[in-house]
Amino acid sequence: MTRMDADVIVVGAGAVGLACAAELSGGGLSVVVAERHASPGQETSSRNSQVLHAGIYYPAGSLKARLSVAGNRSLSEFCEAHGVPFLRTGKWLLAVEPDEEPRLAEVVAGGRANGVELEEVPIGRFRAEEPHVRAAAAVLSPSTGIFDVHGLFRVLRVIAEGNGASFAFRHSLKAASPVAGGFELVFSDPAGEEARLTAARVVNAAGLDADVVAAMPGLNVEEVGYRQTWTKGSYFRIRSARRHLARRLLYPVLPAGYGSVLGIHLTLDLDGELRLGPDVEVLGDRRQDYSVDEGRRSAFLDAARRYLPSLEEGDLAPDQSGIRARLQAIGAPFRDFVVAEESARGFPGWVNLVGVESPGLTSCLEIAREVRALLGA
Numbered sequence: 001m002t003r004m005d006a007d008v009i010v011v012g013a014g015a016v017g018l019a020c021a022a023e024l025s026g027g028g029l030s031v032v033v034a035e036r037h038a039s040p041g042q043e044t045s046s047r048n049s050q051v052l053h054a055g056i057y058y059p060a061g062s063l064k065a066r067l068s069v070a071g072n073r074s075l076s077e078f079c080e081a082h083g084v085p086f087l088r089t090g091k092w093l094l095a096v097e098p099d100e101e102p103r104l105a106e107v108v109a110g111g112r113a114n115g116v117e118l119e120e121v122p123i124g125r126f127r128a129e130e131p132h133v134r135a136a137a138a139v140l141s142p143s144t145g146i147f148d149v150h151g152l153f154r155v156l157r158v159i160a161e162g163n164g165a166s167f168a169f170r171h172s173l174k175a176a177s178p179v180a181g182g183f184e185l186v187f188s189d190p191a192g193e194e195a196r197l198t199a200a201r202v203v204n205a206a207g208l209d210a211d212v213v214a215a216m217p218g219l220n221v222e223e224v225g226y227r228q229t230w231t232k233g234s235y236f237r238i239r240s241a242r243r244h245l246a247r248r249l250l251y252p253v254l255p256a257g258y259g260s261v262l263g264i265h266l267t268l269d270l271d272g273e274l275r276l277g278p279d280v281e282v283l284g285d286r287r288q289d290y291s292v293d294e295g296r297r298s299a300f301l302d303a304a305r306r307y308l309p310s311l312e313e314g315d316l317a318p319d320q321s322g323i324r325a326r327l328q329a330i331g332a333p334f335r336d337f338v339v340a341e342e343s344a345r346g347f348p349g350w351v352n353l354v355g356v357e358s359p360g361l362t363s364c365l366e367i368a369r370e371v372r373a374l375l376g377a
């Protein structure tokens with residue numbers, strides 16, 4: 001068999017690629033991680049809510065349900081074991097109006113079917129705990145938390161490098177082809193220099209471009225349903241003087257059919273600052289434009305005032321944004337994460353991770369375990 005440069009090339013050093021690198025190198029494989037940016041986690045993995053989700057909203061038995069429920073446990077243990085800042089804040093699921101209570105009950109039943117602990121809290125106790133929040137009914141998810149993604153990137157990289165993995169930053173994958181015993185990957189660096197690497201196995205953890213990378217060896221991504229739609233989510237932060245408005249994350253329920261888009265909710269960061277978002281903006285073109293449009297302020301204010309009635313326009317300032325790699329159109333039937341080894345399609349040893357939107361961060365360690373099992377490593 002042709003001698004390969006590595007047992008595995010992982011394409012992409014977001015949370016998922018880093019977790020795969022740590023997991024696979026821990027199993028004794030030689031791993032190269034190729035990333036087009038100069039450091040890990042420069043795209044979606046650092047542009048999100050940093051919430052360790054409980055696994056409430058996803059259909060029972062789906063990968064999103066299974067991997068986020070398991071990931072809530074494994075990632076919180078990982079953060080604690082490795083000193084990654086982590087806070088189990090808990091979150092409130094809210095029926096803001098009485099007529100939203102049946103929907104809240106449905107969401108709670110779905111979460112419980114996934115094995116998630118959810119506590120119906122008497123409204124008097126909720127109002128005592130969150131005197132600034134308006135709701136007709138509230139349910140507590142005690143296992144939801146927040147954590148420091150940059151701490152996670154650092155630790156996963158140290159683990160992977162400690163296991164002998166190497167990182168090729170500023171290397172953008174341009175082409176891939178099957179060769180005897182594996183794949184040849186062609187990269188370019190910022191100077192336009194080309195580099196070729198071979199590996200027996202490839203893990204495509206390319207996030208927003210996972211569909212583009214999946215197509216490189218010759219897979220018809222339209223036919224297999226891997227084409228991703230980019231959906232931007234913007235955030236507005238609430239000024240510090242009003243950080244007392246909420247003690248836990250606030251997630252008002254949405255009507256059924258929104259899939260894993262959760263509406264304009266409120267999250268905390270590790271410093272106790274409050275943020276609203278993300279909203280939903282389908283991007284027609286594939287441009288990573290992370291600017292936040294000031295014009296969205298009034299929509300944020302209207303959505304948030306339903307449950308935080310004392311908020312005022314001057315309390316909000318544009319914050320960050322991120323882009324979801326979605327397989328599922330808004331209102332369309334549920335689509336799960338794709339975690340697929342492609343032997344059956346003629347590409348043995350090639351693993352595609354496609355449509356890894358939320359709860360991808362929560363699930364990253366579990367996705368990596370699935371990948372290791374798929375590769376028999």
Ligand SMILES: Cc1cc2nc3c(=O)[nH]c(=O)nc-3n(C[C@H](O)[C@H](O)[C@H](O)COP(=O)(O)OP(=O)(O)OC[C@H]3O[C@@H](n4cnc5c(N)ncnc54)[C@H](O)[C@@H]3O)c2cc1C
Binds near residue numbers: 047048053361
């Ligand atoms: C607004 C928003 C909020 C979210 N909130 C949460 C949350 O609170 N909790 C949660 O669990 N999940 C959340 N998510 C989802 C989560 O952020 C993602 O599922 C996760 O970050 C995906 O990680 P990744 O490693 O697959 O992708 P990425 O972080 O995008 O990493 C992919 C990497 O691949 C690299 N790459 C791409 N193409 C190439 C190429 N050709 N050559 C070399 N490198 C390449 C990119 O540069 C990038 O670094 C949120 C997502 C968004 C957008």
